[in-house]
Amino acid sequence: MTPIPSMRWPDHLFLIGCGNMAGQMLSRWLDCGLDPARVTVLRPSGRPVADGVTVITDYPSALPAGTTVLLGMKPYQIADVAAALAPLCRADTPIISILAGTTLADLRARFPAARDIVRAMPNLPVGLGEGVTALFTDATTGQTGKADVEALIQPLGLAEWIADESLFNQVTALSGCGPAFLFRFADALARAGEAIGIPADQAARMALATVQGSANMAARASAHAGDSPAILADRVASPGGMTRQGLNVLDADDRLLTLLTDTLAAARDRGEAMARGE
Template identity: 65%
Template sequence: MAIYHFPDTLFLAGCGNMAGPMLTRWLECGLDPARVTVYRPSAAPVADGVRVTAQWPESLPDGTMVLLGMKPYQLGDVARHITSIDGSDFRLVSILAGTGMQSLRANFPHFDNIVRVMPNTPVGVGQGVCALYADERTSAAVRDEVQALMQPLGLAEWIADEGQFNLVTALSGCGPAYVFRFIDALAGAAARLGLPADQAARLALATVRGASTLAISADVAPGVLADRVASPGGMTRQGLNVLDKDEHLLNLLTETLRAARDRGEEMEKEV
């Protein structure tokens, strides 16, 4: 069983659709709930043993890891409250989409250690992707702490150029939605051609799960695996010819990622 390293104190500003599954996974992997405080206006409970408050705390222990898990438009108001909390050397982790380091620095001018993280929804089952970025003001020790915190969630990779962060978000952050849509379309196409819809859905899910597992364990690229399955003149090759014609699938996904990336850049300007 893996041994994970968690911060002594973790404070979550918000615990919604992304921060919630992250916290659930951390607790499953051994995070002591007594170390966690969650601020949410509703004060609705999140997990046994986790303190939830509808009031901003007056103080937090030095070195607390603070996770921004609310909506991006709430940044200014939340920053005003967090910067008034007594304590020092807080580590700030932001999972806010479309909110760049420049904006975070402007809202938290006295925080040296800030890390941007873009997780995706499979983090809740430990199969997620977390893209991380920090600038030169963030210490190497804090980078290591944040890396360790993301380890139970899946793959954690640092992005060297923040200018690529929205593209990475489009790929791995938005990517699960595109995969879900593909699975749905694969099943829908089979149903349209005559299979019972429930059977088509089961077969599509199992096919994608098996193919993904094989691709992860293989020592060659997924494109090579595709060609290995596709015998000349066979059924698979005939289908691939449709996807590959004029780079149709590649062009479609390029436009998909471009649209998501561009929206991220627009959101940064709005923030």
């Protein structure tokens, strides 16, 4: 990956936890040119992260000026982390939290000095720069604070501010859980191909390449001509042809739409139940 010269990086980035998700984010930032000397990771294991990145197992006595904090540990660890970290945070210490289910009000209560606090919900393709990150903050976070966070998130893929924090479980159901749903679709497409007679290994390769090529094509068509996937589907399906016949099956009684609505609703409901501690 060629570094993005126009990128505006924080003077210093302090990651609390660097597992599956924060690790993907950091890996992309480093690929895009973030100087590893500007990064400190706190993780209990002390496992190295990447060349040049400082890894610590305990909190420093102070944060370097211009530090942005990324909370990337598990949500249930917030009380312990905040007890140690909050005294180090100043008004001008931006905090980005990827903790699922931890509300902005909770974060504000635990980090009372910090002005700019943003909730972020990334999905796993952020590591490729093709992720989706939902962002939420309140009026206390200044416009500059919002712009700085957005600049940091931008190399990870699509960044979407959401206006209503109560929609976090909905957007998590769509884009956070979405990769798994698409993996399932690709697998089902392959298995369906096998079911109608295509050798299994060939069906798997063809299904995956079809999903990848079609997703890229849909992204381009949307960016260049504003054409939605719905329009593309109809364009591919000539009347009386094979594709139309297949689409008729997916479309009958809105069965695919109903299936996916039920899928997202189940994921959303689970998020709400977890937030209630169930």
